[in-house]
Amino acid sequence: MAQVTKEMVLERLSRVKGPDLEGDIVSLNLVSDVLIDGGRVIFSINVPAERAKELEPLREAAEKVVSGLEGVSKVTVVLTAEQKSGAAPVRSAPRLDQAGDVPPPMQAQAARAQAKAPTQTAGVPGIRSIIAVASGKGGVGKSTTSVNLALGLQAHGLSVGILDADIYGPSMPRLLGISSKPTAEGRILSPLEGYGLKVMSMGFLVEEDAPMIWRGPMVISALTQMLREVAWGELDVLVVDMPPGTGDAQLTMAQQVPLAGAVIVSTPQDIALVDARKGLNMFRKVNVPILGIIENMSYFLCPNCGARADIFGHGGAREEATRLGVPFLGEVPLHMDIRRHSDGGTPIVVSDPDSAHAATYKQIAGGVIERLAAERGERAASAPKIIIEQ
Secondary structure: OOOOHHHHHHHHHHHEOOOOOOHOOOOOOOOOOOOEEOEEEEEEEOOHHOOOOOOOHHHHHHHHHHHOOOOOEEEEEOOOOOOOOOOOOOOOOEEOEEEEOOHHHHHHHHHHHHHHOOOOOOOOOOEEEEEEEOOOOOOHHHHHHHHHHHHHHHHHHOOOOOOOOOOOOOOHHOOOOOOOOOEEEEEEEOOOEEEEEEEEEHHHHOOOOOOOOOOOOHHHHHHHHHHHHHOOEEEEEEEEEOOOOOOOOHHHHHOOOOOOOEEEEEOOOOOHHHHHHHHHHHHHHHHOOOOEEEEEEEEEEEOOOOOOOOOEEEOOOHHHHHOOOOOOEEEEEEEEHHHHHOOOOOHHHOOOOOOOHHHHHHHHHHHHHHHHHHHHEEEEEEEHHHHHOO
């Protein structure tokens, strides 16, 4: 079997016309770095977010020409809204008014307005709100918090899904006790279900102990597929369990997904709060509302005597929330019941719904719902009002 090279792929892609049939997608610098893994080829094509649906035939054409190469077993092509530095601009087809061509002054005015307009990220059909659960570092219990928050939202009567965006360390299969594989119809995957939550995770697609030795573009491609090529159906909220840190994957999700808000998880000690602050500031820089901070492992309760110990300190996340001017959603103790149920694939919100711990997660979920409603209200209030004079 012939060895597929990047040059071979780019030669094929140079046959694909660019948007509006101008040039080709290679000469226009619209193709991302091409990644080749055996017979699998992965790349993305940079297009404006608002034209993603319109330019789907372009993606299909690129996939088709590369699939024809000898030695290629699978091609993954994703349309992204991120433009490379120095890339040629993708122009829309010229618009005509009733009198013919738009006059040059109006063209210039429209161009200035378009340049000032904020970039819009394409939503996911059927999903009302997408929220990210994030932390600046690993080991703070973010995934356990994510799944119990999702179940807490469900307990409030919402239809909820959860996307495990941690490609390198997916946790949802174990946390929800799911071991089956998703089915597919064409390119669209069917999500699995656990305790009424629709779930998608890289952990469903690879063996639990298989290392994911992937570079950034491959991770971004996988995340895009798990978000946009999954039959989520109608959901009130999709909870995205973000990977730890503030790298490529986190920035891609923050910039290319229409996030309704972010929840930051931290433990009380200073070293965790420093990293949580970085994660919070990342979302602020890309204009994602902060729904609040959760202090996880806030204190330890002895299961035998009930004595309390502040192993990691206490109250640091609450103080940080006050200092940064964001809501404090609540504190979750370090308790063996939460750990035991998480390891056993039976999250405490559903396995022991009447417990104090389940009540804490439900209370936090209630706070998130209130913040989402407030954010929607603020956006509606800031929208321009049209007044018709009589």
